[in-house]
Amino acid sequence: MADSSFDNLTSLARALSQPKLDLVEANDVFVSRNAQLHPCRRRKLSSCNSFESVEPVTSSSAEARVLVINTGGTIGMTLHDNVLAPKANAFVQSLRKLPILHDETYAQQTCLYDYYGSENTLVLPLSKENKRIVYTVLEYSPLLDSSNMTTDDWGRIGKDIEKNYENYDGFVILHGTDTMAYTASALSFMCEHLGKPIILTGSQVPIYEMRNDGRDNLLGALLIAGQFVIPEVCLYFYNKLYRGNRVTKVDAGSFNAFNSPNLAPLATAEVDITINWDTVWRANTTAKFQVRTELNRNVGLLRLFPGITAATVRAFLQPPMEGVVLETYGSGNAPDNRPDLLEELKKATDSGVIIINCTQCLRGTVCTSYATGKVLMDSGLIAGGDMTPEAALSKLSYVLAKKDVDLDAKKKMMSQNLRGEMSCDLAGAKLCLSDSRFIQVIAKSLSISCKEELEAIRDALTPPLACAAAKIGDIEALEALKEMGSSLCLGDYDGRTPLHVAACEGHLKVVQYLLSHGATVYAKDRYGDTPLCNAVRFRHKEVVKLLRKTGAHFSRNELEEAGTELCSLAASGDVEGLEIWKLAGVDLNKRGYDGKTAIQVARAVGNKETVAFLVQLMSNKPKGAGVIEFTATPSGL
Numbered sequence: 001m002a003d004s005s006f007d008n009l010t011s012l013a014r015a016l017s018q019p020k021l022d023l024v025e026a027n028d029v030f031v032s033r034n035a036q037l038h039p040c041r042r043r044k045l046s047s048c049n050s051f052e053s054v055e056p057v058t059s060s061s062a063e064a065r066v067l068v069i070n071t072g073g074t075i076g077m078t079l080h081d082n083v084l085a086p087k088a089n090a091f092v093q094s095l096r097k098l099p100i101l102h103d104e105t106y107a108q109q110t111c112l113y114d115y116y117g118s119e120n121t122l123v124l125p126l127s128k129e130n131k132r133i134v135y136t137v138l139e140y141s142p143l144l145d146s147s148n149m150t151t152d153d154w155g156r157i158g159k160d161i162e163k164n165y166e167n168y169d170g171f172v173i174l175h176g177t178d179t180m181a182y183t184a185s186a187l188s189f190m191c192e193h194l195g196k197p198i199i200l201t202g203s204q205v206p207i208y209e210m211r212n213d214g215r216d217n218l219l220g221a222l223l224i225a226g227q228f229v230i231p232e233v234c235l236y237f238y239n240k241l242y243r244g245n246r247v248t249k250v251d252a253g254s255f256n257a258f259n260s261p262n263l264a265p266l267a268t269a270e271v272d273i274t275i276n277w278d279t280v281w282r283a284n285t286t287a288k289f290q291v292r293t294e295l296n297r298n299v300g301l302l303r304l305f306p307g308i309t310a311a312t313v314r315a316f317l318q319p320p321m322e323g324v325v326l327e328t329y330g331s332g333n334a335p336d337n338r339p340d341l342l343e344e345l346k347k348a349t350d351s352g353v354i355i356i357n358c359t360q361c362l363r364g365t366v367c368t369s370y371a372t373g374k375v376l377m378d379s380g381l382i383a384g385g386d387m388t389p390e391a392a393l394s395k396l397s398y399v400l401a402k403k404d405v406d407l408d409a410k411k412k413m414m415s416q417n418l419r420g421e422m423s424c425d426l427a428g429a430k431l432c433l434s435d436s437r438f439i440q441v442i443a444k445s446l447s448i449s450c451k452e453e454l455e456a457i458r459d460a461l462t463p464p465l466a467c468a469a470a471k472i473g474d475i476e477a478l479e480a481l482k483e484m485g486s487s488l489c490l491g492d493y494d495g496r497t498p499l500h501v502a503a504c505e506g507h508l509k510v511v512q513y514l515l516s517h518g519a520t521v522y523a524k525d526r527y528g529d530t531p532l533c534n535a536v537r538f539r540h541k542e543v544v545k546l547l548r549k550t551g552a553h554f555s556r557n558e559l560e561e562a563g564t565e566l567c568s569l570a571a572s573g574d575v576e577g578l579e580i581w582k583l584a585g586v587d588l589n590k591r592g593y594d595g596k597t598a599i600q601v602a603r604a605v606g607n608k609e610t611v612a613f614l615v616q617l618m619s620n621k622p623k624g625a626g627v628i629e630f631t632a633t634p635s636g637l
């Protein structure tokens with residue numbers, strides 16, 4: 001039986017992390033739950049007779065949007081002439097008939113198809129976390145068995161994500177399992193400064209069959225992509241979310257087809273979806289997301305085997321080969337009694353070929369504890385640590401394609417950890433929060449000793465502490481919390497992250513610090529607000545500029561309210577307010593709830609200065625303002 005003080009603590013922790021929707025009057029819930037829907041959809045909802053007749057839309061962030069890119073794979077295959085092959089234009093129709101993957105009643109009641117303008121848009125039933133995931137399926141033609149995938153296909157996926165980046169909260173890539181680990185690895189490098197989840201999934205049995213793993217895999221991937229800001233290219237399979245560049249396919253006949261031998265899963269989907277935030281890769285940059293599609297194809301994988309001839313190795317290393325992953329024995333070993341072989345390797349590295357030493361073993365890392373390992377380093381090979389061959393190969397392809405980087409810098413990049421693909425030296429690793437004196441004192445006073453209880457305190461206490469530090473602009477306190485192992489990107493009981501708070505307060509240095517230490521500009525609090533929206537409200541220009549530089553943009557819900565906000569600023573002649581909305585990337589032509597633009601409102605109230613100001617603001621429109629296509633409207637001048 002648990003200690004009563006622990007009972008108190010767990011309920012405190014639970015209370016801190018759960019939105020208290022259940023305490024709100026039913027009527028208020030109806031209003032607030034729908035407050036963030038588009039007016040057309042709101043009207044439709046309010047015409048419904050009773051609250052119960054409509055599935056509730058969460059007040060926290062209404063709907064999350066996910067783009068599903070269907071590239072092919074078994075998940076959408078059918079049998080033809082006794083072999084499985086992808087079937088075009090059948091996937092969405094089939095999902096539409098599956099209640100766990102599509103809620104037709106909700107779609108009808110909320111004008112989903114009209115609103116998103118796509119027949120390929122579907123919506124999940126309300127999640128346990130009280131969210132609606134709306135997803136649009138983009139089907140490639142032709143659909144591919146993943147054995148037919150090429151680097152061009154990776155480029156196409158990357159470009160489609162880049163094109164749609166601001167319109168979606170997350171991305172799911174449906175892909176065949178055979179080469180999924182290669183695509184996941186490649187995308188992880190191609191996607192620079194990623195801030196949103198990209199999750200690859202697929203199945204071993206087609207979704208059309210009675211017993212299949214496709215439904216669960218797709219559902220899990222959608223739920224995670226729509227609800228958690230995990231800024232990584234991941235792979236979801238058989239209830240586990242893995243880092244994409246850590247996986248390898250290990251089983252051709254099991255639903256449990258993938259393994260991440262050197263890194264624990266990022267999340268597990270059991271009774272609850274549990275994210276292992278300590279492992280999640282954190283952004284550390286204020287640069288904007290971009291996709292690099294240039295890849296060098298003169299790369300290869302060579303697996304050592306006893307008796308391999310020097311002629312084979314020589315032939316493999318001939319030009320135009322520029323980069324090779326040598327799969328060696330055990331902890332990175334090769335025969336040290338084969339000078340002919342070592343000479344071929346040395347000749348190649350001397351002539352500028354980059355050779356990475358990776359182990360053939362499923363688990364473990366290369367090191368130089370054996371003479372047979374050291375000879376490879378002496379031949380100019382670079383240690384690949386615990387990288388999978390898939391990750392090492394795609395990293396080589398990505399690094400070698402960099403035109404503005406010289407050979408030495410490329411070699412250095414290959415030995416560095418770029419996207420969490422290799423484990424760093426653990427010497428001097430950060431202190432764990434459970435080692436912290438502060439937590440220990442609290443734990444002692446509550447008679448707590450076990451790990452789970454300590455973690456419960458940590459999870460309940462550190463996000464509000466970090467928010468408090470952000471509020472007063474105390475970077476040292478944030479640093480101390482980070483040193484103790486706490487994540488600076490987790491939200492408090494209202495989902496407000498330290499970045500939200502610093503943006504409200506206008507602490508530019510704190511915002512800069514947080515962005516460089518893992519904070520995400522895409523975090524939404526329980527009201528659906530982003531840090532950018534907060535900085536705009538409190539009129540912190542420099543913070544707005546920095547957030548925009550990092551790729552921040554208004555959410556669809558925020559944009560829907562923007563027109564009305566602009567009209568009200570125009571009505572009161574608040575030019576400073578108008579300017580900051582413009583700075584945040586909002587189209588000043590957006591119409592308010594009654595169809596008028598800000599400039600029309602300024603005219604109507606006879607405010608000539610505001611009209612002149614708006615005309616001038618609109619004439620030097622910044623490029624790439626974060627305005628989603630559907631906002632484009634005539635100027636109304």
Ligand SMILES: NC(=O)C[C@H](N)C(=O)O
Nearest residue numbers: 073074145146176177178
């Ligand atoms: N399970 C699968 O998806 C295997 C299929 N051959 C593919 O990789 O496309």
